Amino acid sequence: RKSVWRLSTGSKELDEVLAGGLESQSVTEFAGMYGSGKTQIMHQSCVNLQIASKIFAETENVLEKELPNPKSVYIDTEGTFRPERILQMAEGAGVDGQYVLDNTFVARAYNSDMQMLFAEKIEDLIKGGNNIKLVIIDSLTSAFRNEFTGRGKLAERQQKLGRHMATLNKLADLHNCVVLVTNQVAAKPDAFFGVAEQAIGGHVVGHAATFRFFLRKSKGDKRVAKLYDSPHLPDSEAVFRITEKGIQD
Numbered sequence: 591r592k593s594v595w596r597l598s599t600g601s602k603e604l605d606e607v608l609a610g611g612l613e614s615q616s617v618t619e620f621a622g623m624y625g626s627g628k629t630q631i632m633h634q635s636c637v638n639l640q641i642a643s644k645i646f647a648e649t650e651n652v653l654e655k656e657l658p659n660p661k662s663v664y665i666d667t668e669g670t671f672r673p674e675r676i677l678q679m680a681e682g683a684g685v686d687g688q689y690v691l692d693n694t695f696v697a698r699a700y701n702s703d704m705q706m707l708f709a710e711k712i713e714d715l716i717k718g719g720n721n722i723k724l725v726i727i728d729s730l731t732s733a734f735r736n737e738f739t740g741r742g743k744l745a746e747r748q749q750k751l752g753r754h755m756a757t758l759n760k761l762a763d764l765h766n767c768v769v770l771v772t773n774q775v776a777a778k779p780d781a782f783f784g785v786a787e788q789a790i791g792g793h794v795v796g797h798a799a800t801f802r803f804f805l806r807k808s809k810g811d812k813r814v815a816k817l818y819d820s821p822h823l824p825d826s827e828a829v830f831r832i833t834e835k836g837i838q839d
């Protein structure tokens with residue numbers, strides 16, 4: 591087994607909840623209502639992958655062997671990827687924004703079939719010599735939600751989502767990637783039923799994601815991220831901010 595490395599979210603508090611940062615060889619889900627910061631965290635992660643001091647590994651060896659010229663794949667299903675925002679965050683972090691964009695492959699998926707196909711094609715990018723170390727699906731669930739409506743389609747939707755999650759987990763494991771997915775939740779989670787039942791994908795996504803966050807808005811630019819149902823980390827919360835510079839404490 592290759593050794594795990596971690597990517598900073600940009601917020602120390604959020605990294606601490608994750609015991610050091612976003613983990614490779616895992617799928618991490620960010621759920622939350624509109625404007626809760628899911629897409630901002632995805633953009634920031636592409637920027638941070640290009641900053642050596644934002645990548646944490648136990649040995650120098652891992653950095654040298656695994657992370658030379660790392661690249662991201664951003665599968666955008668909602669048309670919300672913004673190169674200008676990458677440039678702004680890169681400037682905030684003091685790195686060359688064009689360099690970040692050059693190392694970020696963006697694929698716009700217009701439906702769930704394209705989304706699934708793009709995820710399967712990442713393997714080919716890697717075989718072609720691209721050191722893909724970060725894979726983002728923003729949003730994991732919107733296309734599925736739009737296409738498979740009603741009870742009669744539920745089984746098919748869950749089956750396809752399950753297959754898609756299996757593709758992502760395999761990428762994470764085989765290529766030591768950080769995989770991040772977003773999942774919009776329509777309403778505040780019901781205290782009784784919890785988040786898992788209400789986020790689209792429910793238990794299919796829940797069982798396939800190692801780390802699950804629920805994001806919510808707080809005062810001003812503040813956001814609260816709650817980690818829940820992790821197999822080996824306690825449930826806990828972090829407060830972070832979304833500023834012009836990006837994700838910060």
Ligand code: ATP
Nearest residue numbers: 622623624625626627628629630631774832833834
């Ligand atoms: P959705 O479910 O609709 O996709 P989301 O969780 O992806 O929502 P984001 O797009 O990540 O939400 O967050 C949008 C919020 O991020 C804005 O409401 C604003 O508060 C903040 N934001 C976006 N761009 C900037 C910026 N350049 N400077 C400061 N804050 C920003």
Ligand code: MG
Nearest residue numbers: 628629630670
């Ligand atoms: Mg979004």
